[in-house]
Amino acid sequence: MPPLVNLPKEAAHFNLALQLHKPEHGPPQRPPKIDNAQARIYSEAHLTPNRRDTMSADWLSNVEPMVYKSRIKVPYTWSVGETGSRFFVELRDNKRLFGKRCAGCNTVYVPPRKMCGRCFRDTDDWVEVGPEGTLQTFTVVRYSHELQPMAAPFAYGIILLDRASTGLVHLIGDTDLAALRAGIRLAPVFREERSGTILDIAYFRPVGSR
Amino acid sequence: MAAEKQELLVIQSGDKEQPFRYAVGRYGSKFFMELRDHKKLLGIRCPKCGKVYVPPRQVCGPCFERMVELVEVGPEGTLVGYTILRFHFVDPETGQPKPVPYGYGFIRLDGADNAFQHFIEIRDESKIRVGARMRAVFNEERKGNLADIRHFEVIG
Amino acid sequence: MTERVAIVGVGQTRQERNKVYDTFADMVYEATTLALADAGLSIDQIENVVSASNDFWDGRTISSMAINDACGSYDKNISCVEGDGTFAAFYGMTRILSGAYDTTLVVAHSKGSESVSSHITNAMFDPLYVRALGLDAISSAAFQARRYMDRYGVSEEQCALVSVKNHGNAFRNPYAQLPLRLTVQDVLQSRMLADPIKLLDASPISDGACAIILARESAARKTPKPPVWVRGVGYCADAYHLGDRDLAECAALVQAARKAYDMAGVRNPRKQLDVVELYDAFTYQELLWTEGLGLCGPGEGGRLIESGATQLEGDIPVNPSGGLLSAHTVIAAGLVRIAECVLQLRGEAGERQVKGARTALAHGVNGPCGQSHCVWVLGV
């Protein structure tokens, strides 16, 4: 899996950290000892930052490293499918939430699945879930990027809706972020204008808060 | 089927994009420096098989040899194969339709053993044929990327 | 396994924040030639290649197209696994066990410097239900960290100890990117990203490549260095939707490890393993994965690190290389773990050498919050 500190600023932050924490004894020489066979090949066949000037061809040490700034911008239109469409239509038209139950293991999946991945069979019946639920886990996000629908700080939660067996990932808003803890009760806040997407729920907020 | 027709939804990504900063590398950067500063095209020669490749890259695939010897190639060459694009498609760099029609060809630059691809000028389609002699046309303002070559045109 | 397979060569580039001079091909060529030199083999003696890369991270669908010349696959059979290098190595091994080839080169590359990681990792979430929420690797991992800490009472200080240890170990690893002399306080006071994950709980952005060469026993015996044998390997996937799992547990890792241990005859991993290189993308993950690997009981990962057992001098050193916290070359990261284990087992790990290491474990991960795990047990 791929995690990481992502913003360009973060790299600078790490460099800063390096300066702040000057090692007491200093790091070993870098690049340090690599055994002889490797080192020979290394210097013959490769460029390391410290060996660039030992290249046989002079031009290699006089290149300005270019970077091609580009992007991938392919628009996607994902099919929701029959099962998911029913979920989103109920959400959009009636502000109701539904899961789907597997009669094999009695799991009520939210969001609904056409199939149960554990039993590997079709799921069976629709079960109305929520709208309230219990917070299973959460995080308060304090960094920003353009894919986030809210400005930081804001919270994400995994919410176990009443009568569901699996948790729903969503936003948590309209609350004191410092007071969040697992186990509290949450209710969805629906958008006025709904279009059949997961953001038809604006966010969840603690029950009783305002 | 008598079943009630169900509404089937889609979710759209909208105009989201993924930005990238692709490293051109030493070999490619050298090519673009020469192109930008001197309107020269560079290839690179394999010390083992002697083939000259454009664009320059570090490794000769068949020989698995490291290459360092730069060779000036072109700016003229021979058209190996081509097409004229006439259908609409999304340019993944912009998310917008790519302007068509345009000519697209592989040119074996003089002094090179492989072919180099670029736009080909198509004002007179009758002149374009496999084997035609071609010449690079450079842009006056050059930034150090592939677009510094405007296109290749048929000579004569 | 019907026949023994060994790792006979390893090579890795230095892992750096931005290898701006190198293309993917340049990095792969460097790792490949180093692995060949290490194995004492020429490219002609490599019969087939399995590469590992990820189209999203590379900003190129068919990302393997960038490196086919550079890994010496010209006129050879080659395939590409999209996922962590440990998985590619597994496929590479089966291509030997199938009787088709005597040797397989496995090479993985990744360049975090070229993309914006939140955009890349957001794309691993369901496009219908999750992606629009803007979730990414850090915020999803924070779910898991919170749940794990809540469930077992693991503390932020215990997580911070992982950062202190691994960044410290990185001083001994010439390939690592981010050696840092830290205190627990430094980690706790570093900037909060998504609580409970702070900057120094997270791994950095890294560029690098790694290659290993696998060989069947008859071919391995002819190489100059002592073969490192594959004793056992297993991999396994968990449910996808985060809400389908209890994020405080890692059932898939338990199962992958069980498979690998059964093959290797490991009954008591804490005792029988001498060194562990695991996929610590965040500090809490090292603790959680040590539990999944059976190095301690469920919920005991925090106490394990407090005990000092996982330090370089401890009885079960974890990530003497500095781990992912010191260099996270996403797709190459698992293969680096294997390469590090090979160096340990040969006694070539320099200043990070675990004395007398004879059995080592390497671990790789795919997917959000450790959805899919691959476990290797290696030995001499």
Add this chain to the structure above:
Amino acid sequence: MPNRVAIVGTGQTHHCTRRLDVNGVELIYEAVGRALEDAELKMKDIDGVIIGNMDHFEGINYVDCWSIDGSGGFGKPTMKLTTGGTTGSTLAIAGYHMVASGMFDKLMVIGWEKNSESDTTGAITTAFDPIWDRLVFAGAISGLAVEASVYMATFGVTERDAARVTVRDRRHACLNPYAHLRKEVTIEEVMNSPRLSDPLKLLDLCPRTDGACAVIFASEHVAEKICPKPAWVLGTANRHLYTYLGDTDFVNLPSLRRASQELYSKTGIREPLKQIDVMELYLPYSFAGLSWIEALGLCKPGEAPRLLWDGVTDLGGELPINPSGGVISCNPIGATGLIRCAEAALQIMGKADKRQVPDVKIALSTGFGGCFWSDILLYGAKKPQ
């Protein structure tokens, strides 16, 4: 001693332009369910899953993880492979090695694509180098058009010759209930279809398709218990030769020539036209049905048009090619190479219904993709020695 490996079950969706009724995971689930049904197995009988597609067609990162509910990979070893257009055949080759290794007895291999979810040419253009290719490249069509221009100039082959390939594949597709385009076309219709990228016209080219395919590979210990007449894998080979498009020799697809030569020498094929009973080839456009069968050694370079016009490759001919209708009739890209494998297996199993070639003992399938890359597999009715 490695295991011998056979295909014991296959499943395909009914491929079409757009499946709005299912999302990607559900599409995969459909194919997997059909493969299990075909082999009369349950998911719990399966030891592991491998899956593939091309990421940027649907914009899903870590597809092996995302697809778990539909692939059956929950709690099992699951892995993703991808090599572009060759993905499906790459998966089949992996299925072979993984089972032959003895690490798996029954492996589910899945290829899929939902090409309706993006602009196919836009997405495929991202397969090419951002610095050297993307400015000028226009997806697979542009590369194939250049290949056609070189092939025509080299051998004097005509657009009409190529149209004969489309006519054959589209005629065959009418016999295959799973094919996407099931309507015959004439030479004139091909010739008069809109010009997309000279010399290629709309009907020279494959469609874009939503579809999935699943194939179960099994070891010799269980294969014959599952399937009375399994399709044994006799050999595999591939070549992914180029990194840069301009390094390609555009004449007769050298990657396929080299891969087929390796395969033939490993499996004792000396006269492919005579020894092989049916071929399922990844021919994404009409000219490939000429140039690439020359690469496969069915005739000398430049002579393929005669084989086509003589009907040698039609159903009922000496060596039927693409009884399924091939790629020109159906192209869910990540599945396409695996569909070739499944169709070749069906021919061996005798399960190909109306498109069945009588008495198939040896079948061959290919995959094409990437930078003019090729994969190839050979199957037999008889358990290999």
